[in-house]
Amino acid sequence: MRLLVFCEADADFRTVSALVDRVLQEEGPVWVRDLMPSHPESIRAWVGDGQGRSFFDLHNIAAYRRYLPNVRFMPGHFDGKPGAAGAQMARNAFTIARAVARDEEKKRDPPAGVAAVFVVWDMDDQGEGRRHGLAQARDEASRWARFRIVLGCPDAAREAWVLAGFEAETDEERARLDEVRRELGFCPCQEAHRLRAKEEHVARSPKLVVRRLTGDDFEREARCSTDAPLARLRGRGVGSGLHAFLQEVKERVVPLWGGSPSRT
Structure with missing residues (x-):
């Protein structure tokens, strides 16, 4: 096809x-x-x-x-x-x-x-x-x-779909996620649709959050789509x-x- x-x-x-x-x-x-x-x-x-x-x-x-x-x-x-x-x-x-x-x-x-x-x-x-x-x-x-x-x-953007698949895999990633969650007041992976800032340098920019959580690693970002269980993507992706x-x-x-x- x-x-x-x-x-x-x-x-x-x-x-x-x-x-x-x-x-x-x-x-x-x-x-x-x-x-x-x-x-x-x-x-x-x-x-x-x-x-x-x-x-x-x-x-x-x-x-x-x-x-x-x-x-x-x-x-x-x-x-x-x-x-x-x-x-x-x-x-x-x-x-x-x-x-x-x-x-x-x-x-x-x-x-x-x-x-x-x-x-x-x-x-x-x-x-x-x-x-x-x-x-x-x-x-x-x-x-x-x-x-x-x-x-x-x-x-609001593709990065919300990426975040739906993110799950911390290492202590360093867990620390990053905890820091971002504290700053935002909510989990960006569970509620990525709330990240609506267009300016990429502000806390609620979905692009910035993806870079922070993945360490700006292209391969790590890709795994959020290729490896995350579909059930996780569906469950977290209702709002986005x-x-x-x-x-x-x-x-x-x-x-x-x-x-x-x-x-x-």
Whole structure:
């Protein structure tokens, strides 16, 4: 199966792709679970943007149209109502995805397009409006799309999803966590959605808290997504949108693999 991700940065893609793989490995059909640890490429492939990225950058939607033929962005209302925050952006993203899917089909025999499209966008301080806007665009696209659509709404930012998976492993990490908990007045891993500061140098910045707890270690941060039990991620991720994302992957994407093996 070929999967396509729209997000904002490499770090976002790494987190999203790791989480999708986790759900496939632990909640997919038995044959998928058997193959994922050793041959994930036989189960899923990520469609790159043709510009060297493994994902499509939400900040560059207009630029992708330049090398995709016959792509037109359609402005206007959604079911007669104005689009909320991000609705037009997501509409354009799904239009790009349709064009990419057609190109992918032409490259392969038998034809194999894009099975699922993920749009993952930090909510920042506009959670309600952005979630509504993404939903408007998905509802519209679902009428014509041949691919499944999954929305990821990290609230307030991707780092909240990382923190949901963090569990102190050493005395040094436990000391860091205790210090941060005392400063904040709550556990940042249990309630990461409360970290809403945009300025990266202040105590309630999710980016700063991740750096402090992981020692600014890239590999340690990655393990919060790749190694943490799904039950922990779901339980701690209700307020940050992680629980909803994992559930959408399970309900919308996992069924694509059906019951018997098929070629990616």
